[in-house]
Amino acid sequence: MPNYAMVIDLQLCTGCGGCIIGCKNENNLPEGVRWSNKITETLGRFPHVRYHYRPTLCNHCENAPCVRGCPTRALYKTKDGITAHDPDKCIGCRYCMVNCPYGAVNYTWNKPHQEWEDNTEIIPGCTYSPRGLVNAVDAKGWPIFNPDPDVNYKAIRPTGVIEKCHFCLHRVEAGDLPYCVEVCPSNARVFGDLDDPNSKVNELLGMFRAEQLRPELGTRPKVFYIREFCPCAYEPGKGMI
Amino acid sequence: MSKLWFGLLGLGVLVGLFTALTVMSKGLGVYNANDITFWVLPMAGYLFFALTAAGLTFLSSLPSVFGMKQYYPIAKRASLLAGATLLVGVMCKGLDLGPLSTLLNTINLALSPNFMSPIWWMAVLYGIYITVVIIKFYFIHKNKWHSIGGKTSGLLALLLMFMSYTALSIVFGTADARPAFFGHFTAVYFAVTALTSGMAVLVLASHFHFALTGGMPKEQKPIFDNVSKMFLGLLGAALFIFILRAVIGHTSLQEAFDGFRHIAGSGIYNIEMWLGLIIPFVMMIIPSVRNSRAGIILASSFVLVGMFFGRLVMLLSAQVKPVGNLAETRPEFVSYFPSMHEFGIILLALSLSLLIYSIGVKYLRLEATPE
Secondary structure, eight states, X not given: OXXXXXXXXXXXXXXXXXXXXXXXXXXXXXXXXXXXXXXEEEEEEXXXXXXXXXXXXXXXXXXXHHHHHOTTSOEEEXXXXXEEEOTTTOOOOOHHHHHOTTOOEEEOOSOTTGGGGOOOOXXXXXXXXHHHHHHHTTOSSSTTOOOGGGGTSOSSOOTTSEEEOOTTHHHHXXXXXXXXXXXXXXXXXXXXXXXXXXXXXXXXXXXXXXXXSSGGGSXXXXXXXXXXXXXXXXXXXXXXX | OOHHHHHHHHHHHHHHHHHHHHHHHHOGGGXXXXXXXXXXXXXHHHHHHHHHHHHHHHHHHHHHTTOOGGGHXXXXXXXXXXXXXXXXXXXXXXXXXXXXXXXXXXXXXXXXXXXXXXXXXXXXXXHHHHHHHHHHHHHHHTTOTTXXXXXXXXXXXXXXXXXXXXXXXXXXXXXXXXXXXXXXXHHHHHHHHHHHHHHHHHHHHHHHHHHHTTSOOGGGHHHHHHHHHHHHHHHHHHHXXXXXXXXXXXXXXXXXXXXXXHHTTSHHHHIIIIIIIIHHHHHHHSHHHXXXXXXXXXXXXXXXXXXXHHHHHHHHHTTSSOOGGGGTXXXXXXXXXXXXXXXXXXXXXXXXXXXXXXXHHHHSOTTOOOO
């Protein structure tokens, strides 16, 4: 069985946010929910400042505290090492949100895509209302509804349960790449089998020193960052005062 | 007990029920909760009532389990109060899960259990604990204190109290991602504050009862003198634990404690410290205040208000500072103020527990002792 992981090349990542948008579209994410996200930092003191951009997602930890803490096994590890979720078992206790040190779990507080239930036409008699548009394209929930995740998750998760990145399990099981990997215009994301010595993931991990987020917690995250981007240069010298 | 009192409680229950039904139909979106501050006022209500119930269960066990027979006159009252607070505490937690569809998923606690999960143990143990507390009260009420059923349920209630309280402590104690829950120190903090709030409820309820029924029976005066001293001792212990927690929180180099340090400057923290601990402790030190009914009613009321805020302080300390990518585009600390629906849930819990107790006072002879 594969043990899926992801390597993100920070020198290739342009910070365009395509992964975030792609993920939202592929998984029908409601307003305010991001499975694929980012951490940005501004460091230094003006005029010597720099900006860091780090794309984030669920780390699919080998020692996942969310899975350990879930009282009903709604969060579970698939045979491929992916941390997946079953909304039919989720009791909404949000203990996974307590346990996840990465902020990768979201709770569905309100009915998803409820803003698309509005019947108000923006220009009466001229434009669709949000609901009219959804009906016109024969979609469910929102106009760009993607039914694909229904294969092994709920395409739109119900109110009152948590939801999270599952490495696009519906695509992976069909032999495709997670959608964030697919849509990345600069090929900064590499997805593959950590247990296959010849996988691209292992090739990169053997080549570059990789970083994981908060490894000190013992979660053994499976999203690795390589080649931190830094265009800077300075004049070397024998110490400075 | 006047009709006005029962009318007010009935109104509180009705308003609370309307809120609960709204939550069950619409979900938790009616709370001012979000992915940063996700355990809010109803969860604080759960902690407050469930831990108070733990304290009350312990106190009700003093004569029957620990052989301190002089405390029989408080045992039945403490037992009913333990049941009432536990019931509303579990209700608060239930209304903190989600809409009805989510509540129905709780069947998976039985169908798909995760024995590694502290939350699973907490849910199961509290489920059994509440049943045993009700059975225990039934035996006491039927004057079968020393029957096999009475003794067994009394002992089991105490054991289950320890086990469920331990599970609750582990829920917070093992949350490595959120050190501001104070890890395993939480178990000590919970133990002392649970006993203190349980004692405060017992003292308040008893003295209120005596005030309404024309005074404390003479034979109970020495008992309540001892109870007052125990209350003072517990307040001292709670204050010590509070100071210890504050020292840990303020001196820790871990960034995760920034949330605690932020909350430590807030009004709710000061309410916990001053109203919940320092003022009642000082009041109870003064013999004239400690021995006056008004003084002790006031002191115990202050403790309960402060302890309730303390539960919220504990929850928010570990949440107000966003973790991981949730910090993106958000301030260093988020703010939180409860919604009307959250207040409605607390109103329901308070009204329901008071209603159960008032019915007990009126019909169940709470001062009864074994014949």
